[in-house]
Amino acid sequence: MKWMQFLTPVQSKDYNETRKMISDHSPEDITILDVRQPSEYQASHIPGAVLIPLPQLSDRMSELDPGKPTLVY
Amino acid sequence: MLSGKGFTQVYNVSGGIKAWEGKTAVGPQTLGMDLFDGSKSPQDFLKVAYSLEQGLHRFYLDMADKARTRAVLELFEKLAAIEVKHQDAIFDAYARMADAAVSREQFDAMVETSAGEGGLTTDQYLELFDPDLSVETEVISLAMSIEAQALDLYQRVGARMKNADSAAIVHGIADEEKQHLERLGKLMDTL
Numbered sequence: 545m546k547w548m549q550f551l552t553p554v555q556s557k558d559y560n561e562t563r564k565m566i567s568d569h570s571p572e573d574i575t576i577l578d579v580r581q582p583s584e585y586q587a588s589h590i591p592g593a594v595l596i597p598l599p600q601l602s603d604r605m606s607e608l609d610p611g612k613p614t615l616v617y
Numbered sequence: 618m619l620s621g622k623g624f625t626q627v628y629n630v631s632g633g634i635k636a637w638e639g640k641t642a643v644g645p646q647t648l649g650m651d652l653f654d655g656s657k658s659p660q661d662f663l664k665v666a667y668s669l670e671q672g673l674h675r676f677y678l679d680m681a682d683k684a685r686t687r688a689v690l691e692l693f694e695k696l697a698a699i700e701v702k703h704q705d706a707i708f709d710a711y712a713r714m715a716d717a718a719v720s721r722e723q724f725d726a727m728v729e730t731s732a733g734e735g736g737l738t739t740d741q742y743l744e745l746f747d748p749d750l751s752v753e754t755e756v757i758s759l760a761m762s763i764e765a766q767a768l769d770l771y772q773r774v775g776a777r778m779k780n781a782d783s784a785a786i787v788h789g790i791a792d793e794e795k796q797h798l799e800r801l802g803k804l805m806d807t808l
Contacts, residue, residue, distance in 0.1 A: 555627075555628050555629065555631060556630075557629070559630075562628075565628070579765075581802055581805045581806055582806075583805075584705050598761055598762075599795065599798040599801075599802040600762075601619075601765075602618060602772060602795065605619065605622055608624070608646065610619075610623040610624040611625075612626070613626040613628065614624055614626060615628050615630055616619065617630035617633040
């Protein structure tokens with residue numbers, strides 16, 4: 545089975561690039577989206593991250609601004 | 618999931634929170650292409666969906682082989698079994714729509730010829746996510762990321778389907794994947 549054909553095209557940012565993006569933007573101009581479960585979010589998350597667990601994401605997208613750069617993990 | 622819904626600047630944080638915490642987990646960048654096009658007939662779509670479910674089934678069985686603990690092994694086997702049920706549902710839908718009677722074997726043979734072109738192997742996929750297979754939460758995270766890909770795929774395809782019958786089938790399968798994702802999320806909360 546080959547998987548690439550099923551993946552959504554999306555760019556990746558590594559740790560340093562992520563940090564730079566966050567420091568280059570004021571908090572209201574960027575969305576940091578945590579799609580893990582609430583307990584994982586509670587244990588640790590990137591400062592400023594919004595929590596929308598993956599199972600809820602398709603129903604709650606309207607809470608996010610599509611115009612802002614969005615970092616997802 | 619976001620990139621198909623008007624979000625123009627979406628970035629995956631490589632390695633997720635693990636990278637942020639300074640642990641090693643950085644995979645290569647993912648770039649994929651869409652398998653479906655909007656003009657496909659419902660029958661063609663069902664063949665593609667069936668091949669995706671076959672792929673998921675094989676993937677979970679491969680993961681079961683690699684599992685280091687009994688609990689993780691059983692989890693993968695359970696996930697693999699659920700994908701077989703999805704395949705059953707897709708075949709039933711196909712059989713209802715087909716002009717002439719078609720056996721499961723005939724359908725399997727039709728699907729087999731259209732699947733598996735290009736892309737990432739299971740090992741490469743694992744390298745991308747680099748899960749610790751002895752940790753159940755990592756295994757479930759991986760399964761959730763795959764199920765989310767499937768949900769995303771079905772939603773993107775459903776939105777582009779011109780034929781209402783095709784769209785209804787796609788949305789039905791998308792709803793099942795969403796429920797599956799929710800179950801995995803609940804399972805994660807129990808660990």
